[in-house]
Every structure is written in C-alpha cells, then in structure tokens.
Amino acid sequence: MSALSRDAIRTMMAEVLQAQGKMMPEDDAANLETIGFRSLDFSELALRVEDEIGDELNFDAPELRQIATISDVLDFLEQLQAA
C-alpha cells in the first residue's frame, strides 16, 4: 500500500485527539503540550499509520529531532514512511 498523504495523517491525528475528547486546531504550528497530544497519543497515531499502510515504520531511520508542534508530527511521520 502506498504512503499516506500529509492530509490523511492529519485526519488520523484529529481522530486520536477526538477519542481523547480533545480538538485538533486549524493551525499546524499549535504546540502539542497545549493541545494535550501526549506520547501515548503519538504512539497510537504511529500504529494507525502502520495499520493503514500495512507496514512497520522504522523509527531508527530518521534523525532524532524535537517534536513540539502538529507540523513536526506530520513531518516526522511523512519522513518515516519514506525511510
């Protein structure tokens, strides 16, 4: 299965937040801590992406980086799919 688009990952991220009773803001610069997107949520999102593409993401591949905003999450998962 082909890689997911940034928009598709964004939709999934909104679903993860919604399941926790939280809202996904419009602005991708929003801070994760502010919107309540935590490590567990990030892990769940990664597994949702894995399930959708039918492949495991290789977290060892990309360089470690600061993930502080919605945009950082989307960049990171896009990059992981390409790795």
Next chain:
Amino acid sequence: MSAGAGVPAGAANRIITRGFDGRWDELEPLDVPDSSAVLVRDNHDAVRAVWAAASGDREVLVASRSRVTPDLALDLRDAGLAIVDGADVQPPTVHRDPVPGRVWLLTSGSTGRPKRVSHTLDSLTTVAGEQPRRTWLCPYAHGAYAWWQVVTLSISQPGQDVLFIEPDELDTWPARALEVGVTAASGTPTFWRQALYRDPESIAALPLEQVTLGGEPVDQTILTRLTEMFPSARVSWIYASSEAGATIAVHDGRAGFPQEWLGRELDGRAGLSVDDGELLIASPKRGEGIDRVLRTGDRVEIVDGRVLITGRLASDEINVGGAKASASAVRDVLQSHPAVVWAAVRGRKAPIVGSIVTADVVLSGEATAAELTAWCAARLPDYSVPRRVRFLDTIPIKETLKSDV
C-alpha cells in the same frame, strides 16, 4: 481406583462417543504394548486406550495425533514408550519394565514444547464419595488433564455417564447434549462464552444441574451469566493443571476463592499461598516429581477478601512507557461491558512508549471502539486503556478450548 485392582466401579456407566454408545465394559480395549503413547483420532480411540489401562497393568499416554510432533514422538520413545498410531506401532528406543497404572500427561505447551507429567489413575481421580447421578458433557482435548478428570470420575463412580464431543462438534453439541440428556457440563470460560454467543437458546434448554469452569482465569461476568441461566444448577470453578492436579474447587458462584483459604492446612487438601503476586500450591494430587510447593506462574490479586487468579505472570504485564498495565485487568473490564462477549488483550510494540495496550473483541450487541475506550477510561488508568480495538466475528478457540491468542 488402582490398575489391576479388579473391575472399576464405573464399569457399567454409559459412555457415548462418535461411533459408540454403550458401557465402559462393552468397549473393545485397544491392543497396545504395555507401555504406550497412544495417538488418537477421536474419543472412541481414546476411551478404548483408557479402558485398556484401567482394566490391565499398563502404562499409557493418550494424546491427539495432532499434538505429537516427530520430535516429541522420539522423546516419548526415548522414555520407553511405544508410539501407537492406528495400526502403526513404533517400538521404544529404550526398553524398560512398565510401571502399572502410570498415566502420562502432556502439559498444554502454551509456554513452549509440551512436557511430560506422570500421574496414576488414582492421582487423577479427585472426586471421592457418593455423587448424584449425572450425565456429563466432556468437550476437552483427548488426554488433557481436564479430560482425564471427567474420564476418571466416570470410571471410578457409578452413575456418571459421559457424552464425549469432538473438536469439530463444538458448534453442534447443544442439540446432541439435549438428545442424550446431559445434566452436567465442564468447559473453559472460552468454551462457555462461545456456546452462549453462538446458541444461547439451545444452551438454556439444557437441564443442567452442574456447570463447571476451569482451564483459564474464571471471571465474575461469565459466572454470573451461567448462574442466571441455570438458577437451580451448582456453578463451580476449578483450578487444576497437569503439574499440580485439581487443587481448588469453588462452588459459591463467585470469582476467586476466600482469602482465609491461604495458609490453611487440611488433610487431603492443597496448601495455598501467595508470593510476590504468584500463586503457590502444595498439592497432594500433584504429578510425580513435581515440587511439593509448586510455583504456578499464575498471577493473583486479593480483592475484597477474595483471591482472584487473573492470568499468567509471564504474559500479563504490558510496559507502557514505564507504567505497568495488566492485560487481565483490561480484559476483565472489557468483558464486563454489556455488549462484549469475549476479549483478549495484549501489548503491541509502539514507538516512544515501547508498547501500547490493544484488544481483540467479540460483540454480542452494539458498541463502537470509542464506546469501549470510554468504558475502559472510566475504570482504568490512562496507560491501560486500549488504544487499538479490533472487532472479530467469532471467538477464537483452540483444541484446548482456550483462547490464548
């Protein structure tokens, strides 16, 4: 009851297998070497092997053909047993005298290759004293400890008839049980869940006086369901294993056993204790060579004066970012949801936190993943709430009648 001690007391009991309906003493005993591992195709083969052992000085192991791999068969031959597979007999590689009355069991092998445990017909016979007349349903895998429990009860006690069913009859047994007049049935919680899920009306029509559960952790939800369905029946759960034998029997319809049983010393009863969350058992019915005080590997919790056996220690703990989620606790919460008939919970490798909790679920009513998540979130710590919920169409059940998926 001892081998070679004359005609077993239950010789006139009726037993019904596919292809046989008659008394134990009408069975044609299997003609096998004195020390044999008999690989059986069905319960008819199996009871013939049992009758040969019960009515003669023999040493026997009974197992489904599908359980015995070539490696295991070689181990058994090295242990002095001939392998009997239909007409094909492979001699032992080591010749020794048989131990009359010895019965070998294979452990479930859920944690690796099956191990051999030595019992006798006596050590497998755990029900003593006069029993009410009953017709039992035996759905267990040929040669498993629970299967032997029903078999030895029927051989040793008059008035204990048995209907044996095969693995391929798990969908259709209620009609057969009604026709035969089954009044007592023993099965794992997964067996009962599957039966109630598939055909509750047929199950409810059975005139059951005794309902027994064992082989897996027994939770309150399934006990309550069965108690409500059979208000005049005794609903019991039994803790038993090939190694420890049958050691705990609880008949009050509640999950777990009373805390005051811990540390109690009574003649003929197992000594029970807990060490670091693990159940320890000193059993008079243990297999030969088994430690007097056996570490069971089963996890227990004491809640409101009851000792609850929740699952295997080795597979229960899910490390979620350093926090420890209990798979059995999550499973019990899911199975207490009115629309959930069965659930299995496990950890799944995940980035950052190491593992997250996931669940497979079978529904008997309407529920969404979000509703189940909310149900769990209201009852469990955040890290224990399943983050991925997969809905299955049927309850997975193995030949052992367990899920352990």
